[in-house]
Amino acid sequence: MNRSNELPQPADALAALRAATDSRHQQLDSGLPIGAPDASLDDYARHLRMLQAWLAPLQPWLSGFEDGPHFDQRPRLALIEADLAEPGMPAAPDAGVPDAAAMPQPAWPRDASAAWRWGVCYVIEGSQLGGAVLYKRLAARLAPHPLRYLKGEDAGPGPRWRSFMQGVRDQVRTPDAIREACAGACAAFDAILALAPHAAAPACSVSIEKRT
Numbered sequence: 001m002n003r004s005n006e007l008p009q010p011a012d013a014l015a016a017l018r019a020a021t022d023s024r025h026q027q028l029d030s031g032l033p034i035g036a037p038d039a040s041l042d043d044y045a046r047h048l049r050m051l052q053a054w055l056a057p058l059q060p061w062l063s064g065f066e067d068g069p070h071f072d073q074r075p076r077l078a079l080i081e082a083d084l085a086e087p088g089m090p091a092a093p094d095a096g097v098p099d100a101a102a103m104p105q106p107a108w109p110r111d112a113s114a115a116w117r118w119g120v121c122y123v124i125e126g127s128q129l130g131g132a133v134l135y136k137r138l139a140a141r142l143a144p145h146p147l148r149y150l151k152g153e154d155a156g157p158g159p160r161w162r163s164f165m166q167g168v169r170d171q172v173r174t175p176d177a178i179r180e181a182c183a184g185a186c187a188a189f190d191a192i193l194a195l196a197p198h199a200a201a202p203a204c205s206v207s208i209e210k211r212t
Helices: 012-029 041-063 074-084 114-138 158-171 176-192
Strands: 105-108 209-211
Touching: 012 114, 012 176, 041 074, 041 176, 105 114, 105 158, 114 158, 114 176
Parallel strands: none
Antiparallel strands: 105 209
16 A cells, blocks of 8 residues: 555654655665665765765755755764765775765756655754764764764754754645645655665655766
8 A cells, every 4th residue: 555645644744754755765775875884984975975966956946946844954064074074084086985976867857846855854853863873873983083963953953953853734634735745755755765865765756866
């Protein structure tokens, strides 16, 4: 059964988004070397380059709309660049770390509804919660690297995540909007699964054109 079509009653956008993306979330988490007990600095470099390839086209796409979610990703991309430039980080491609520019990039739809984009941002913003968990696990192991991206803001991911959740509750309210948000979230997960090692993305209910 396609869980993306299952909506809690009464309709709850956040609960529906969790249900729609649950299998993709588990698939991504289980296939990321950075989550392994013996994760190394090489694994972190690969992780950062994957996230860079995923986030870089999303920032200008999201900025091109006047409505919907507005959560700037430029500071996060700057943290990725700073982490990759940290002394001791493996350089691509000599260490087997793929270059973000060489990875396949999705062409995100220019006519996507606000609800669809809220779904995409659900995946982006939610990823920071996992980053905070990884930081606690890896900070000592990978020291002296500062792990800027995983650490994130000094206040932690909580305040921004709470602001995001309130935006979803306020803006994604109807059953149709919730279904569109779920489709956008699935597309966002599928885009990063396509970049992740050892992970095959499930078919998404809304296709996005691929470009290289």
